[in-house]
Amino acid sequence: MANDIVCSVIVPLYNEEEVILETYKRLKKVMDSINEPYEIIFVNDGSRDKTASIAYELCEKDKNLKLVDFARNFGHQTAITAGMDFSEGQSVVVIDADLQDPPELIPQMIEKWREGYDVVYGKRKERKGETFFKKFTAKVFYRFLRSMTDVDIPVDTGDFRLIDRKVCEALKLVNERNRYIRGIISWLGFKQTGIEFVRDKRFAGTTKYPLKKMMKFAFDAITSFSYKPLKFASVFGMLLSTISFLYLIVVICTRIFTTHVQPGWASILAVNLFFHGITLIILGIIGEYIGRIYDEAKGRPLYIVRQTKNFSEDKQNKITGRM
Numbered sequence: 001m002a003n004d005i006v007c008s009v010i011v012p013l014y015n016e017e018e019v020i021l022e023t024y025k026r027l028k029k030v031m032d033s034i035n036e037p038y039e040i041i042f043v044n045d046g047s048r049d050k051t052a053s054i055a056y057e058l059c060e061k062d063k064n065l066k067l068v069d070f071a072r073n074f075g076h077q078t079a080i081t082a083g084m085d086f087s088e089g090q091s092v093v094v095i096d097a098d099l100q101d102p103p104e105l106i107p108q109m110i111e112k113w114r115e116g117y118d119v120v121y122g123k124r125k126e127r128k129g130e131t132f133f134k135k136f137t138a139k140v141f142y143r144f145l146r147s148m149t150d151v152d153i154p155v156d157t158g159d160f161r162l163i164d165r166k167v168c169e170a171l172k173l174v175n176e177r178n179r180y181i182r183g184i185i186s187w188l189g190f191k192q193t194g195i196e197f198v199r200d201k202r203f204a205g206t207t208k209y210p211l212k213k214m215m216k217f218a219f220d221a222i223t224s225f226s227y228k229p230l231k232f233a234s235v236f237g238m239l240l241s242t243i244s245f246l247y248l249i250v251v252i253c254t255r256i257f258t259t260h261v262q263p264g265w266a267s268i269l270a271v272n273l274f275f276h277g278i279t280l281i282i283l284g285i286i287g288e289y290i291g292r293i294y295d296e297a298k299g300r301p302l303y304i305v306r307q308t309k310n311f312s313e314d315k316q317n318k319i320t321g322r323m
Ligand code: UDP
Pocket: 011, 012, 013, 014, 015, 016, 045, 073, 074, 075, 076, 079, 095, 096, 097, 098, 100, 206, 207, 208, 209
C-alpha cells in the first residue's frame, strides 16, 4: 500500500554507470536494516552511458526500486524535483549517486525525524577527495550567498537531507524553474536540524558538475534568493557620481588657481574603458535576471519523462512534469 511507505530515497543519476550498482547495494542494505517499508527512486537524468539499462535491470528484480527515466538531461535539481513528485513516503531522503553522502547516515536522519524534526540536513564537516579549487569555491560561495540573502540557508550543506511529507508537499507548490532546492527548503521554514558528516570522495567516475554547471548553479542560487546584485548598479552609480562631482570641483579649482595644465589622454582612455567594463558587467547581471524571467514566462513543464518503472498505475503513465 502506497501510504505505508515510511521512507522514499531519491537518487539523481547522470552518467553514473560506474557507481550505480554499488550505490544500489549499499542503499538497499541500509534501508533493509531499518525494517520499515521503503522505496528507492532512481531518476535517470538523460544519461548517455549504461546507467539507464542497469537501472531497468535492477528494477526487474526489486519492486522497492523505482525508476523515472527522463527524456533528456534536465539537470540535477530538476531530477530531485521529479523524484519528489513521484515519491510517496512519509519521509523523503535525497542522496547523491556517487556515495559521497554516506547512506549509513539515513537511519540517524530517520531517528531525528521521529523526534519531530521536519528537515534533517547533512552538514559537511570535511570534504575528502575534492580539489582545492572545488572546496575553496564552495566555501566562499556558501558564505557569499548567506551574506546576499535574508533567508537563513545553512552553510556547507548540500541536497543530502531528509524531509517530512508535508515539506515535500509544500515544495511541490513552488514552481520556479531554475531551482536551488536547498535554499527553497530553508525558505519554507519548518523545524530544521543538521547532522554533521564527513563527505567521502567519489566512489568512482568523475564529477558531473563541471565549472560551467557550477557557475549556472551559483547564479541560480543567488538570483532566486537575492535582488542585491541588481542594487549594485544603483549603489555603484551613486558612489561614482559623488566621486566625479568632487573631482570636478578639484579640476575647476586647479584651472582657476594654478597655471598647471595636465596632459592625460592615456589616463582618460583607461578610466573610460574601466567604466565601460563595469557597465557591461551590470548589464550582464540584469541579463541573468531577465533570462530567468523569460524562462518562467514560457511556462514550459519542468521536465519530460520518457518512461517509468515500478510505479503505481496512476503515476506509471505520467510523462510531463507539472506546468
Ligand atoms: N546529476 C544529475 N544531473 C546532472 C548532473 C549531476 O542528476 O546534470 C547527479 C549526479 O549523478 C549525482 C549528483 O547529481 O548523483 C551530484 O553530482 P556530482 O556528484 O557529479 O556533483 P559533485 O558532488 O561533484 O558536486
